Amino acid sequence: MIVLRNLTKVFRHGGRRKVVADNINLTIPSGVSVGLLGRNGAGKSTLIRMIAGLTAPTSGEILTDGQISFPVGISGAIHPDMTGAQNTRFVARIYGVETDALVRFVEDFAELGDHFHMPVRTYSSGMRGRLGFGINLGIQFDTYLIDEVTATGDADFVEKSRKLFRARTEKAGAIFVSHSIPQVRQMCDAGAVLSGGKLYYYPDVEDAIAAYETRAHG
Incomplete structure (x- = not known):
């Protein structure tokens, strides 16, 4: 599992202050594929980078009892x-x-x-x-981090990628960032919505999608 404890991340630039994570306390269960949803600029990639250990939080901590992958899709990996x-x-x-x-x-x-x-x-x-x-x-790995990666290629390659991901996550968890709702439905069991620096977890991915769409159009 991954435990976010009082996790806070604040960016300051040109006198402006942007809060990406606002004292988040959440436990992501082991062995669950979680679709991470949020508007552009909500901080999804920053959150993934913090979980991977590539970006330090402003305060708080991230604890895990397993091995976490490097984040696919993030520049610099x-x-x-x-x-x-x-x-x-x-x-x-x-x-x-x-x-x-x-x-x-x-x-x-x-x-x-x-x-x-x-x-x-x-x-x-x-x-x-x-x-x-x-x-x-x-x-x-115990948890795979996938950030905005859509397998490219012909239909056979896309299907091969999907099958491999599902095979790996039969025995491991994942945090999967995508703006493609069909892809999230296909790849994930649960969901989390990052909005206004808060992270809301839903054991059923359909509930997460509904919450995300409500916030996106609210």
């Missing part, structure tokens, strides 16, 4: 001057998994062809997403 293969090996070493096995998995899954051995800065955004998605789901 993949080094642009390294090849896809080099990035894969680097992440494997960080998390202590067998490097050659992960490289073989990602090369097969991501379907990047020769680009797998080229610098990531030469990739399209879709190719970066496929690489990051493959690296992330190639490792067994």
Whole structure:
């Protein structure tokens, strides 16, 4: 599980103050795929970065009893001057998994062809997403963080990605950020809505979607 305890994040810029997380206290259960919903600018990516340990909160803390993945889709998770293969090996070493096995998995899954051995800065955004998605789901985590990644490619590749995500989350949890309501319905069991610095958790994803749509159109 992931425990957010008195979690607060405030940005100050040019004399302005923006509160992304306002003293949030919430426990996200283990083994649940949670769709994180909110308007543009609500702070969803910042929250994901805090859970991943990439961004420090202003105050409060985040506790977990499991291993959390790096966040797929967030800029900076993949080094642009390294090849896809080099990035894969680097992440494997960080998390202590067998490097050659992960490289073989990602090369097969991501379907990047020769680009797998080229610098990531030469990739399209879709190719970066496929690489990051493959690296992330190639490792067994307790919680997967997925931020605004839609698998790109033909229908077979999209279906392959969906099946892999669901297979992984049969034994693990996930926090899945997407503006695609059909995708959230397909991928998630529960939901959370970030609004005005507050985070509202719903055990049923349909309740979360209804709350999000009410706030979005309110």
